[in-house]
Amino acid sequence: MSQSYNRGLIEDFGRWKEFSAGMWAWIFHKFTGWMLIGYLFTHIAVLSTAIGAAQGETVEVFAEDLPNVEGTGLTEVDIYTATLGGLEGLFIVRLLEVGLLAVAVFHILNGLRLLMVDLGIGLEAQDKSFYASLILTGIITVASVPTFMMGVGF
Amino acid sequence: MAERYSSFAPGGTAWLLQRITAAFLVVVLAFHFFQLHFVNHAAEVTFAGTEVRMSNLGYFLTMVLFLIAGAFHGINGVYNALVNQGLEGTPKKVVLAVLTIAGVGLVVQGIWVALAMSGMIYQ
Amino acid sequence: MYEHDVIVVGAGGAGLRAAIAAHEAGADTAIVSKLHPVRSHTGAAEGGINAALREGDDWELHAYDTMKGSDYLGDAPAVETLAQDAPDETITLEHWGMPFSREEDGRVSQRPFGGLSFPRTTYAGAETGHHLLHVMYEQVVKRGIQVYDEWYVMNLATTDEPDPNDRRCHGIVAYDVQSGEIEGFKANQGVVLATGGPGQAFDHTTNAVSCTGDGHAMAYRAGAPLEDMEFIQFHPTSLPSTGVLISEGVRGEGGILYNEDGERFMFEYGYANNDGELASRDVVARAELTEVAEGRGVNDEYVHLDMRHLGEERIIDRLENILHLAEDFEGVDGLVEPMPVKPGQHYAMGGIEVDENGQTCIQGLYAAGECACVSVHGANRLGGNALPELIVFGKRAGRHAAGEDLGEPQIRTGYDDDVEDEEGVDLPVEPGEAGLDTTGGVAADGGVTADAEGALERAVERERERVDALMRKDDGIQHAEIRSKLQNAMTDYVNVFRTGDGIRKALSIIRECREQYQDVYVDDPSRTFNTDLQQTYETRNLIDVAETIALGALVRNEFRGAHWRQENQIRDDENWLKHTLISWDEGEPSVFYRPVILEGEEKTYEPKERSY
Amino acid sequence: MSTQQQEPETQEAPEDPEMKGAESPQQRRLKEKEQGLADEESVDESDLEGETVHIKVFRYDPEVEDKQEPRFDDFHVPFEKGMTVLDAVMYARDEYDSSLTFRHSCRQAVCGSDAFFVNGTQRLGCKTQISDLEQPVRIEPLPHQEVVKDLVVDMDHFYDQMHAVEPYFQQEDLPEGDLEEQRQSRENREKVKMSTRCIWCAACMSSCNIAAGDNEYLGPAAINKAYRFAMDEREDEEIKEHRLRILEQEHGVWRCQTQFSCTEVCPKDIPLTEHIQELKREAVKKNLKFW
Ligand SMILES: Cc1cc2nc3c(=O)[nH]c(=O)nc-3n(C[C@H](O)[C@H](O)[C@H](O)COP(=O)(O)OP(=O)(O)OC[C@H]3O[C@@H](n4cnc5c(N)ncnc54)[C@H](O)[C@@H]3O)c2cc1C
C-alpha cells in the first residue's frame, strides 16, 4: 500500500482546546497523582530524619527561627524537629503545602468521582461532578489558606 | 485473534486493588491532613509530639497501612499510566522492576522511620 | 491474480448469505466488495423480515399475499420458495444471535405490515436490516471467509460465444481502491453478484450513494438479460434534501399531508376514495407529485407531513426516531414544524434474470438480492419481503455455485424458444452503444472463445486500458455532470408518472449522456483511493441501467403495480401477464418477453383485482 | 406558526423540471463556480446569513506532488436548508474539485463510513447539520488514525480490534425441532439493545486518548461489541467466561480510564463508558469467585 500520513501526538495536544470534561479530568487526575507519589517519596525522605532523632542526633538552632521550638536564642533540638521546623518556617514551603493540599483535594474528590463511575453510579453526571470537584477543590483550598499560612513570614 | 490474550496478567487484581486502596486512602488521608494541619498544626510538629502519637499502636498500624496503600496506589498508578501510553516489551519490564524496587524501598524506609518514631527501636 | 472456488461480489445481506452458504458447502469462498461489508445498504432497512413462523400462519398464505402484492407478475415457483424457506432462514438468523424484538414469552416478535394477511413481519426494533447485516458479517468473521473490502469490481471475465446461453463466467476484474491495483479474480466454480439496487439512477432516492447498479450493468453487458426493470417502487415520504426515509408509521399514527395552501389534499382532491393518507404507497406518491405539478407544492418541490397534532407525548412515545431523522437530516423539528416530504425512489423490483437457484443464463454467473430478479416481487414489492429474499435466495445461489444439487429449476433464463420478441417500439434515439465505443462489452474483441485464464487475462487487460485512458485524458467532461443530468432525467420523466412522450425524452437524454460519456475524463491523477475514477465507472453503469428502466417503462403500456402509464391506466392481464426482458446484444438492447408462471406447486394463482 | 413562510433563506430556488433541459449542466456548473468564487470574496464583509458556508477541508495525497504536504483547502458552498456536513463536501467535490476524497454511502447514519473530525469533534458528516456549526467549518480526517488520503483514514487497525473480541455468537447448544428459536427475555434484549446499534464508525476509538497511546488497547467499540455478547443471556455461562477472559487481558477493559469522550461522540448514543465499566465489574466478580 502507498504510504499514509501520521499526524502524531504533538498535533494531538494542539487540540487541547477541544478536550472534553472527561479528558480534562483524566489529565488533572494523572497530574495530581504523579505529584502525590512524588510528594510521598519526599515526605518519607524528610521524615527519615526521625531515625537520626531517635538515635539522639541534635543540632543547634535559633529558637526564633523555628515555629515549633519554644524558647529563645541558640537551642539544641533534635534533628527531626529542627528539619521540620526549618521547613515550616519558610514561606515557600507553606505555599507548596497549599499547592499540595489543592492537588490532594482534587485527586481525592475526582478519585471519589472515579470510584462512583466504577460502580456505575451517576454516569450521566460525570461532567458535572468533574466541575463540582474543581470548584470544591478551589473552595477548600482557599478556606484552608489561613490555617496553612498561620504564623509564617508576615 | 484468540491468541492475543494470555491467561497471565489478568490485570483485574491490580485494578481492584487500586480502587480499594483509593477508598482506604480517602479516609486515612483526610484523617492525616486533619490531624497534622488542623488539630496539630504542621508548623508545631516536634519529634516528641510525633513520638507520642506513634506509640499508640492503632495509630502506628494505620500509618503503616497508609504508607503501604499509598505506595502501592501511587506506584501502580504510575505504572498504569505508562502502560496506557503504550509501554511495551523490555522497557515495560524494566519500568516494572524499577518501580517495584522503588516502591519496596519506600515502604521499607517508611517502616523504619515509623519504628524509629514509635520508639520501638533505638531505645 | 487471485483464485477461489466461489467469488461473491457484494457484501450486503444477499452477498454475505451466499458466501456463508458456499463456504458451508465446502467451497473456498471469497467476498469482493467496494464497501466494507458493514457499510452495505442492507443496514438501512428498518421494517422487518416476512416469515410464516406462527400457529395460524402458513407459508401458503405468505405466498398468496406476495403473489397478490406483486400484481400477479411474480413467478409462482420463486414466490413459493421464498415463502417456504423464509421461516427456517429467519430462525437461522436467530440462532446466529440476531437481536430480534421479543414477546413476553421470549419468542421473536412479529408485526403486521401492509398487504399481509397475518402479522408475520419479524423485526428487530426499527433497525432490522442493520442487525441482519451485522449478524451475517459476524458469521463471516467466525468462519474466516476471506473478504476483499474496498475492492471495486469493474467487470466480469466471461467467454464470448455468440449465444449468451453458451457463455461461461470465469471470474471478475477488480480494482483495489486503496492502492489502485487492478487484478483478476478467478472463480473456479461461480461468481455470485449481490451488488444491491440501482437507486442512484434517480435524482432522489432512499438508496445509498453506493447503489449504482454495477452488478446489473456487468451482467447485462455480459449477456444476461435484465428483467422487469420498469418496476421501481417509490416511497411517498422521504426527506427532500437527502432522501432519508420517513416511515409509514407517521401516517399510520395519524400524520396528515398538506399542500402549500394548507389543504389536506388526499381528501380534498379525492385521490384515494376515503383512505386519505393511508392509501397505498404509489397512490400517495402520485398524489403528492400531482400537487406539486399543479403548483400547490411547497417551494414547488414537496408537501408537508404534519404530526404535531398527535401531541408531544404520543410522538415521543411512538415516533421518536422520526423526530431524530427530521432533525438530523433535514434540520426540522417535527414537534414544532411539519416535515417536508416527497416521493423518492426506494426499491427496484426488477434485476438480473435468474432462476430459483440464483443462476443466470450464463454458466457460473449467479445473482441474488436486490440486483437479481427471480422474480418474487413482480410489479410491486411488499414491505418486509426484500430481506427474506436476500437470505433465501442468497443462500440458494451460494450453495448452487458451490456445486450443491438443488434440483432442476422451473424458471427458465435467457433468450430461448419460450420468449416472445418485441415487435418494435417507437424510439426517439438508438439505445445502447450503437456504434459508440464498446469498451467493456463482453464480446468486444470477438474471435476466439477463450478458456478461463484467457478470458480473465483479456478482461484484466481491457480494464487496465480503460483506466489508463480515463486517467491519461485531462480534459473533457466530468462524470458528476453526466450523472446528475441522467438522474434528473429519470426523476423528471421515468418517475411515478410515466407518459410515452416523457419516457422518450428521457431516452434522448440518456443517449446524450452516453455521447458525453465518450468524452469523460478523471481529474484526480492519484492511484490512491481514487473515488473519482470509481464513480466514473459507476456512472457508466448507471447509464446502462437507466436505459433499461426507461426502455421497459416505454414498452409496458399498462398500469401494473408500481408502474403507471398515462396512456393506459388499467392493468391489462390480457396482454401483459409477462416479464419484460432486455438483453444487450453486441451493444444494442433488445427487448423480449417471457410469460409469468402462475402455476404453483399445488395451485394456480388467479389474477384478482387489486383494490385499495 | 405558518407553515408556508419558512426558509426564505434558501439560496437556490428549486429548479423547475422544465427548465433543467434549457440550461446545460456545463453552464450551470460554471455559473455556480463563479458564484462560489464571488462569494468567496464577499464572505468576510457582510454576514451572508448563511447563503454560503465556508468549509476548510484537510487535504493530503501521498502521490500528488502539491498534496504531499498536508494542507487545508477552502470551499464556499451555497447553503440550503437541511444541509449536512456531508452534503457540503459532496457539493465541493462534485462542483469544484473531483479529487476531494472521503468515504460515504448511506447518508442516513447507518453505514458508519463518514466519521470526520469536524470543528474539533468526531461526528458523522451525514448526521451533522451545517447550520449548527461555527464557520468556517473545519473538516479533518479522524485523529489517531493514519491518513490515506484527504478525509480517508486507514481503518484496518479498528477492524482488527473489532475482530479481536470474537465478535460472533458462539452458542452451540441450540433448541431442536422445527422453527424453534432460543428464548430471550424482553429485559435481556433491552439490556443489550443499545450495544447492538454500533455502526463501526470508529468515532469513539478516535476520541479516546488511551487508544491513541496504546495501540493494543481494544478500544471502546470492540469492548462494546464484546458486551453485546457477554450480556446476551442466550449464550451459556462458559462462553461468557471465555469472553471475559478476552476482555480482562492487559490491553482490555483495564486500560479504559473513563474519559467519557467515546460516549460523548458516539453517533448512536451508545453508553460506552457504562458498558466498559460494567464489564470491569463483571471481570472482577468472576475473578473473586475463584479466590
Ligand atoms: C431505507 C430502506 C428501507 C428498507 N426497508 C426494508 C424492510 O423493512 N424490509 C425489507 O424486506 N426490505 C427493506 N428494504 C429493501 C432492502 O433493504 C434491500 O433490498 C436489500 O437490503 C438489498 O440487499 P443486497 O444484499 O441485495 O444489497 P446491498 O445491501 O445494497 O449490498 C450491495 C453490496 O454490493 C457491493 N457492491 C456493489 N457494487 C459493487 C462493485 N461494483 N464491486 C464490488 N462490490 C460492489 C456493495 O459494496 C455492497 O456490499 C429497504 C431499503 C431501503 C433503502
Ligand code: HEM
Ligand atoms: C485519597 C484518596 C485517593 C483516591 C480516592 C485516589 C483515587 C485514585 C484513582 C481511582 C485512581 C485511578 C485512576 C484510573 O486508573 O483511572 C488513582 C490514580 C492515581 N493515584 Fe490516587 N487516589 C488517592 C490518593 C492518592 C495518593 C495519596 C497518591 C500518592 C501517593 C496517589 C497517586 C496516584 C497516582 C500516581 C495515580 C495514577 C495517575 C495516572 O493515571 O497517571 N493517589 N487515584
Ligand code: SF4
Ligand atoms: S460505538 Fe459508537 S462511535 Fe464507536 S464505532 Fe460504534 S457507533 Fe461509532
Ligand code: F3S
Ligand atoms: S474514551 Fe477511552 S478511556 Fe474509556 S471511557 Fe472511552 S474508552
Ligand code: FES
Ligand atoms: S454516510 Fe453512512 S453513516 Fe454517514
